[in-house]
Amino acid sequence: MGVVEFEDVFVKYETYTGGVLALRGVTFSLGEKEALLIMGPSGSGKTTILKAILGLVQPLHGSVRVFGTEPNDEKRALEVRRKIGYLTQEGTMIKELTVWENALFYARGRRKSLDEESVRKLAERLNIGTVLDKHPNQLSGGELKRAELLMVLSDNPELLLLDEPTSMLDAENAETVVEILNEIKGRIPMIITSHDPKLVELSDQTLKIVGGNLVEENGH
Numbered sequence: 001m002g003v004v005e006f007e008d009v010f011v012k013y014e015t016y017t018g019g020v021l022a023l024r025g026v027t028f029s030l031g032e033k034e035a036l037l038i039m040g041p042s043g044s045g046k047t048t049i050l051k052a053i054l055g056l057v058q059p060l061h062g063s064v065r066v067f068g069t070e071p072n073d074e075k076r077a078l079e080v081r082r083k084i085g086y087l088t089q090e091g092t093m094i095k096e097l098t099v100w101e102n103a104l105f106y107a108r109g110r111r112k113s114l115d116e117e118s119v120r121k122l123a124e125r126l127n128i129g130t131v132l133d134k135h136p137n138q139l140s141g142g143e144l145k146r147a148e149l150l151m152v153l154s155d156n157p158e159l160l161l162l163d164e165p166t167s168m169l170d171a172e173n174a175e176t177v178v179e180i181l182n183e184i185k186g187r188i189p190m191i192i193t194s195h196d197p198k199l200v201e202l203s204d205q206t207l208k209i210v211g212g213n214l215v216e217e218n219g220h
């Protein structure tokens with residue numbers, strides 16, 4: 001059984017004008033040691049797949065299983081969410097807190113503790129050793145992206161969902177992120193959405209989604 005299993009999943013967002021069918025029969029599974037890359041144009045449903053895994057949206061039809069359970073009520077969704085490191089596309093840091101305080105707050109919300117030494121080491125690796133005591137609005141876009149990544153990696157998640165982890169980064173910093181993901185790969189299963197060709201090499205499986213339909217699959 002996979003860590004994540006989608007079986008013919010349809011997701012609809014309700015809107016004033018009727019609704020948007022964002023996923024139209026998506027089926028895939030993520031193995032325990034796998035890195036899966038999801039590619040596809042803007043608006044094709046990539047982020048929606050991640051939200052369905054987190055139980056933030058419920059399928060209209062089909063089933064989503066994560067760690068063998070369906071995150072279909074708030075209690076289960078919370079249990080599932082605590083195990084997942086989710087790097088959002090837009091960022092989730094609280095602007096009143098420093099980066100370090102954000103990481104602490106994030107970990108405590110998930111009932112985990114942080115090892116300051118290893119968080120500092122990871123920050124150095126990500127080339128943001130000096131930002132831990134800064135507030136998110138004092139960082140550049142690329143620094144903020146890496147600080148968000150630091151936060152979601154710092155409390156040892158059991159599954160990683162990374163929404164465009166290398167966007168906003170220059171080539172060198174993108175390379176560092178890919179290197180770190182390569183080190184983690186095989187230890188923590190991960191689903192990455194991206195257009196970055198560097199991440200194709202990293203992944204064991206690539207899915208392409210267009211208009212809510214999976215159109216291509218490649219094992220590497």
Ligand SMILES: Nc1ncnc2c1ncn2[C@@H]1O[C@H](COP(=O)(O)OP(=O)(O)OP(=O)(O)O)[C@@H](O)[C@H]1O
Binds near residue numbers: 040044046089
């Ligand atoms: N909360 C929402 N309410 C209504 N429609 C939504 C909502 N969130 C997403 N959508 C629509 O669902 C579709 C899929 O959106 P999604 O965010 O999954 O795309 P994406 O592939 O992640 O795009 P991008 O590459 O731009 O991040 C789009 O048509 C989008 O407009």
Ligand SMILES: [Mg+2]
Binds near residue numbers: 046047048089163
């Ligand atoms: Mg998206």
